[in-house]
Amino acid sequence: MHRTVIHLNEADPAKIQAVLQNTSNLFTALGEEGLQAELVAHGPGITVTTATLAGAFTGPLDDLMSRGLVVCACRNTMTAKGLSSTDLLEGVTIVDSGVAHLVTRQGQGWSYLRP
Amino acid sequence: MHRTVIHLNEADPAKIQAVLQNTSNLFTALGEEGLQAELVAHGPGITVTTATLAGAFTGPLDDLMSRGLVVCACRNTMTAKGLSSTDLLEGVTIVDSGVAHLVTRQGQGWSYLRP
Amino acid sequence: MHRTVIHLNEADPAKIQAVLQNTSNLFTALGEEGLQAELVAHGPGITVTTATLAGAFTGPLDDLMSRGLVVCACRNTMTAKGLSSTDLLEGVTIVDSGVAHLVTRQGQGWSYLRP
Secondary structure, three states, X not given: OEEEEEEEOOXXXXXXXXXXXHHHHXXXXXXXXXXXXXXXXXXXXXXXXXXXXXXXXXXXXXXXXXXXXXXXXXXHHHHHHOOOHHHEOOOOEEEOOHHHHHHHHHHOOOEEEOO | OEEEEEEEOOOOHHHHHHHHHHHHHHHHHHOHHHEEEEEEEOHHHHHHHEOOOOHHHHHHHHHHHHOOOEEEEEHXXXXXXXXXXXXXXXXXXXXXXXXXXXXXHHXXXXXXXXX | OEEEEEEEOXXXXXXXHHXXXXXXXXXXXXXXXXXXXXXXXXXXXXHHHEHHHHHHHHHHHHHHHHOOOEXXXXXXXXXXXXXXXHHEOOOOEEEOOHHXXXXXXXXXXXXXXXX
C-alpha cells in the first residue's frame, strides 16, 4: 500500500488544475486499491475546499474523492479567513493544522508531494 | 517527538511571511516540547538569514528561534553571494550545503516541508 | 549512501538553472560515491528532458548524468504533449508516472527535494 500526502498552498487555478491532474494520474498509476492519498489544503490553497470558491474544480474533486482521495482543510486557515465547516464542500475533512498534519503523516511513514 | 526540516529557497516577502506563519502554527500545534524544526534557507531564500535583508522578519524570526526553531544558512549560497558569518542574524547556524542538509536530515528520519 | 528524488515540474529557465545548480552542489557535498539521485521531470518540467527544448541545459545535464544523476521523464506528460522516446536527450530514462515514481521512491526510503 502506497500512502502519500499532497501539499497544496496556492490558489492559482492553473496550479490547482495541475495538482488535481497529478492526483488523478497517481490513482491511475498505483490503483485505487493500492493508494491512500490526502490532499492537504491550507493558506491560499484552502479555496479548493470551499463550496463557493472551488467552482470548476468541484466535479474533478468529487471524482477524486470517489476514488478514495481524502481532502483536508486546515482549521487555522479557516479561522483566519472566517470560514466555517458549512462553507466546505461535502466530504471535506478538517484538520487542526495543515502543516502539522503533513509532518505527522510523514512521521507515520507517508510520502510527501508538493506539486 | 516530531522533527521536520522546512525548505525556503525564495526571497518573495509574501512567501517568507507565509513560511514563518506556517512555522509558528507548527510549533503551536505540536508544542515547543514536541517539535524539532529547522528552517533551511538557500539560494534567494538566504535573505531571511542576513541582518541587512531580513528586515521586518527579524522580530518573527527571533520569536521562532526562542521557541526552538534552528535557522540554517547555506554556505554555498553565502559564498556565491559574498556573505560572511558576520552578515548573518545572531543565532543563525551555517550548514555546508542547504540541499545536502535537507537530504541528510530526511535520511535521519526527519519530515520535509516545502511551503 | 544517500538517496534522493528531485522533483521538477516547472519550465521557467531560471528555476531549471537553480535546480541543476542545487543538484550539482548536492553531488559535491555528498560525493558521487555517496549519492544516488534522480531528477523526476513531469508537466511543464518535461522540457528539460527533450532534445529540442533542453537547449543551454544540455551541457549541465550531461555533466550531471556523468556524475551519476538519473534523469526521469514522465510518460503521462510525454503522451499529453505528443513526445516520443526519440524526442528525449540521450541517457534520459522514462517512468510511467512522474508523481507515482516520486511516491514509490520515498516508500523505498529515498528522500525528497522540491527546489
